[in-house]
Amino acid sequence: MSDSLITIVAILVAAILMFAFPLMSIADRNDDIAQTAVSAAVSDFVNTVRSEGKITEDNYSAFRSKLDATGNAYDIEMEVKVKSSTIGKKNAWLSASSVGSSVYYSEYTAQILERVEGDTHTYPLKEGDIFSVTARNQSSTLAQVIKNAFYSVTGQGTQIVAQASGVVQSTGK
Amino acid sequence: MKLPNLAVIFIIIILPLSVVLSTYMQLQIDVLNQKEELSTRLLDATYDGILSFELNSLSVDNVEGHSVKSYVSDAVNTFFTTMSINMGSSGAVNTNLQAYVPAILFTTYDGYYIYSPVKTKPVLLDDNKGIAKENDNDGELLYDDGTENGTTGITDTAGKTTFNLDEDLPNSYNYMVKPFIYYSATYASDPDIGSMNFTNGDDYAIVINYSLDNHVALYGRYADGSVARTISKSGYLTYLGDDGSPTIEIASDSKFYIRGILNEAITSPDQDIASEADLVLTYSSLSKDEWIDLIETPDTNYCNGTIKSNDDGDYMGDDDYPKGYFENGGIEYLIRGKRYNSTNIINNYTEMSSDGEDHGGESIIDYTLDKERETGTSTVTVKVNGCTITDVDAKEYYLKSYFFSEWVQRELADKIKIKDIRTAYSNGTEDDLWMQNQILVNNQGIENYTTEEYLINLKENKEDNDPELDTSLFAQHKRQVIQNSIQYNLNSAISTYNDNYKGSTDFSMPAFTTDDWDKILTKVSMATFMQGVPCGTTTWGDYAIATSTNNKVFVNKNNLYFLKNEDAKSDLESAYHYVDCSKLHEEVASSTGDVYADMSFEYAYDSNEQAVTVYAVQEGANFVKYYYSEGKWYYWNGLIVDDEKAAEIDANKRQVGSVYVETTEGNALERMVLVNFVIDSSNNFHYFEYAKQDDNGYLVPFTENLISAYNPYDEKYSIEPSSSENVLLYDHMNVDCYWCMMSANYDTFDFNAETCSITNSTDCPTCEKIRKAWYTYIAKYRNNQFNMTDAIQR
Structure with a gap:
């Protein structure tokens, strides 16, 4: 009786060790690879935009397809901080010493995409603007699914996050 | 064996594998991140380099001794310094870095530099x-x-x-900026240039130096009928249009001043005849061809009349008659071997010569326009696409460009074919074919390109032939030539370095994308290459391209900042716009006077931080804040005020100070400091409230109740009589347009279109004004640049 109980437990343990553990390990590696690919894609995209001074539909869709190639769905958040070098006028409220320095106003993913996917297929930027992109996975990866099952983690959690930003270096229009 | 045992063995095998794998993966990720980081740093360092060039280029002026090359060297040094610091080593020593940089490309207005290691003794x-x-x-x-x-x-x-x-x-390596390479190409009717004598028909061998815009320089020889001519001239090529609707029009009653030699009868060999006088020639008195001859035709080899001799049969200029020989007396003018009286040419191609200066050519335009600059009276009317140009510098540009373009059209347009492109030292070898293939194959997209297409045609079909349009054959060909030249020289620089480099890295030129080329071929730019940098388990290599938008060596649309009129320079409410911003159209529509433009660098680099004294000036019931520094008054936002306003401020200024006040807020006691306050005639405080938006520099009245028995004027509260701030001061009054210059996403309109897209009228006076300003300022700044191009060293 106790022997068969031990056997059942042993089979369970063995099943977990022989299947779940390697699976988790491989899924983790898979995520690492995806993370690497996503970081590279984001950083590449940001650098391209910075040096070209514009976000084009071509670049954006190339970036999207690089992300898609990892097999996950991603949330892409873009932000352009548009530099206002307008002197003093609109930014005097900040502080006495900031008169004359630059302030920024932001445009976000929806506004940017409206332009990028619109008639002009381009969102032009100018020298001095700041462009940043964050990509995080939307669908859960295999590693997340397994971990959730084992560790009973509530909520999805985010596994793959990549962020890059920088100052735009040329005026694209 | 029991199942658990199997499982344990399995784990013993898998666990180390998994650990090793994950470590390895982590290493790979680290390496990749490091590579991305390095790429970003390379881009930043390159940008630093181009900024250094921009700042230096502002001092490029019409002064001998300035050298673009030294600015490029400085840009390269800046790049190395920034890159060294970025990579964690001292900026002072960049030799560690140099070995990884096979070349740096720096393109300027009319040519480019390559920085690379060169073997020298x-x-x-x-x-x-x-x-x-x-x-x-x-x-x-x-x-x-x-x-x-x-x-x-x-x-x-x-x-x-x-x-x-x-x-x-x-031999040893020296890292240096190699000599300037022009954007040039050789064109010759015969591959074997050495064998040509340029005396029959279509013979020509000409080198064309291109530039980022429509400026070209031409050198070489060509056959004018049976006469061989040598040329060396440069100018801006403008699309001329057909005779019915010319781009540039010179009014027929325009008067040109020409400094001429007076033709007097000579009776004795000692007589001094070289007295000079102004000839005023009306434009209509000569034909267009005669004008082109007068202004553009080189002196040498042109006079084809008979050579006159003096009584002894000697040629003019001999010992007996050193100043020349003249048969007839009377007031006549000798210009470029032709005799003129006050209305027109009276004798073509006589061989009068003199010791005087050469008064023909473009000096006629200079002399005429100098008169206009001196007297302020215009004698020449120039219209560009129907707009009358009033600015003298712009006129100079259009007049010179007009005659140059007409001359090129007359003499060379039906000679230079694109397929005649040759290598520099051509003798019809394989190199030639290679060069042609490079240029021709790259242009497959253009119809009939490989046939007998002529390079220049300024008379018909504007879309295809206007050198200023990116889509024209000329512009596309120019880009191919430049691209080809850069590719060839950069490749050879990098591969030469590779051949001599004694390390494991294989240096090679990366393939630029179309977007990359676009940047290089349209702007002043800097491209840096790094290869073989050790990075974790592997090596890293990348390139970066940075372009310059604020410099003094090249004018394009984005470099010109437009204002509704010149008075708007001192009007805080008007903004700088790009020429095609619809907001400019709005502002111009409701203003008077000519539209005005500045170049971007005048604005972009115009600020300095200073400690200033703060004053308040009473304007109505309000007090407004002004700054005073080194004898000049500035608005509260750092912009300089004009003289009239300054005098007004001077008369009404009041010092401001800071003071402690104690107020009752409900029942609580509140102590606060009022910075920059003044007290008005009824003893009320006015102070500058920084938290308030859009206050336009107004000091707001202090309305809270002071606690009873509190007297802020009491000495113990230490009113400080003056106050100073550190602020950025500007010489320019105007702000960026919120729509065009700030966001770059703006509604454009085409000021050249027949129907104005804003007013929907075919004859929009606002468009007309903007058009005129555009033609004026682009020409004005290009003309300054033209004059500067000769003065700077490369």
Whole structure:
């Protein structure tokens, strides 16, 4: 009786060790690879935009397809901080010493995409603007699914996050 | 074996594998991140380099001795310094970095520089001692006359030591900016240029130096009928349009001043005849061809009349008649071998010569326009696409461009074919074919390109032939030529470095994308390459391209900042716009006067931080804040005020101070400091409230109740009589347009279109004004640049 109980437990343990553990390990590696690919894609995209001074539909869709190639769905958040070098006028409220320095106003993913996917297929930027992109996975990866099952983690959690930003270096229009 | 045992064995095998794998993966990720980081740093360092060039280029002026090359060297040094610091080593030593940089490309307005390691002999020149050579043993430089080490040293007649450098000295690398390479191409009707004599028909061999815009320089020889002519001229090529609707129109009653030699009868060999006088020629008195001859035709070899001799049968200019020989008296003018009276040419191609200066050519335009600059009275009317140009500099540009373009059209347009492109030292070899293929194959997209297409046609079909349009054949061909030249030279620089580099890295030129080329071919740009940098388990290599938008060497649309009129310079409410911003159209529609433009650098680099004194000036019931620094008044936002306003401020200024006040807020006691306050006539406080938006510099009245028995004027609260701030001060009054210059996403309109897209009228006076301003300022700044191009060294 106790022997068969031990056997059942042993089979369970063995099943977990022989299947779940390697699976988790491989899924983790898979995520690492995806993370690497996503970081590279984001950083590449940001650098391209910075040096070209514009976000084009071509670049954006190339970036999207690089992300898609990892097999996950991603949330892409873009932000352009548009530099206002307008002197003093609109930014005097900040502080006495900031008169004359630059302030920024932001445009976000929806506004940017409206332009990028619109008639002009381009969102032009100018020298001095700041462009940043964050990509995080939307669908859960295999590693997340397994971990959730084992560790009973509530909520999805985010596994793959990549962020890059920088100052735009040329005026694209 | 039991199942658990199997499982344990399995784990024993899998666990280490998993650990090793994950470590390996982590390493790979780290390496990748590091690579991305390096790429970003390379881009940043390149940008620093181009910024250094921009700042330096602002001092490029019409002064001898300025050298673009030194600015490029500085940009390269800046790049290395920033990159070293970015990579964690001291900026002072960049030799560590140099080995990874096979080349740096720096493109400027009319050519480019390549920075790369060059093999040179380690020698030192000394005016007194001669040439020193490096001692093989310890690398020390020695002046060696050869007595110690054999016979390589020779003492020349001046007592200096020279060496036969080829034999004796080892080569070593020196990192340097190599000589300037023009954007040029050779065109010749016959591949074997050396065998041509340029006396029949279509013979020509001409080098064209291109630039980022429509400026070209032409050198070479061509056959004008049966006469061989040598040319060396430069100018801006403008699309001329057909005779019915010319782009540039000179009014027929325009008057040109020409400094001419008075033609007097000569009766004795000693007589001095070289007296000069102004000839005023009305434009209509000569035909267009005669004007082109007068202004554009080179002196040499042109006079084809009979050579007149004096009584002895000698040619003019001999000992007897040093000043020339004149048959008739009377007031006539000699210009470029032709005689003119006050209305027109009276004798073509006589061979009068004189000791006077050459008064023909573009000096006619300069002389006429200098008169206009001096007197303020315009004698020449120039219209560009129907707009009358009033600015003298712009006129100079259009007049010179007009005659230059007409001349090119007349003499060369039906000669230069694109397929005639040759290598620089052409003798019809395979290199030629390679060059042609490079240019022709790249242009497959253009119909009939490989046939007998002519390079220049300024008379018909504007879309295809206007050199200023990116879509024209000329512009596309120009880009191919530049691209080809850069590709060839950069590739050879990098592969030469690779051949001589004694390391494991394989240096090679990366393939630029179309977007990359777009940046390089349209702007002043800097491209840096790094390869073979150790990075974790592997090596990293990348390139970066940065472009310049604020410099003084090249004008394009984005460099010109437009204002509704010149008075708007002192009007805070009007903004700088790009020329095609619809907000500019709005502002211009409701303003008077000509539209005005500045160049971007005048604005972009115009600010300095200073400690200033703060004053308040009463304006109505309000007090407004002003700054005072070094004898000048500035608005509260750092912009300089004009003289009239300054006098007004001077008369009404009041010092501001800061003071403690104690107020009752409900029942609580509140202490606060009022900074920059003044007290008005009814003893109320006005102070500058920084938290308030859009206050336009107004000091707001202080309304809270002071606690009873509190007296802020009491000395114990220490009113400070004056206050100072550190602020950024500007010489320019105007702000960026919120729509065009700030966000770059703006509604554009085409001021050249027949129907104005804003007013929907075919004859929009606002468009007309903007058009005129555009033609004026683009020409004005280009003209300044044209004058500067000759003065700067490369």
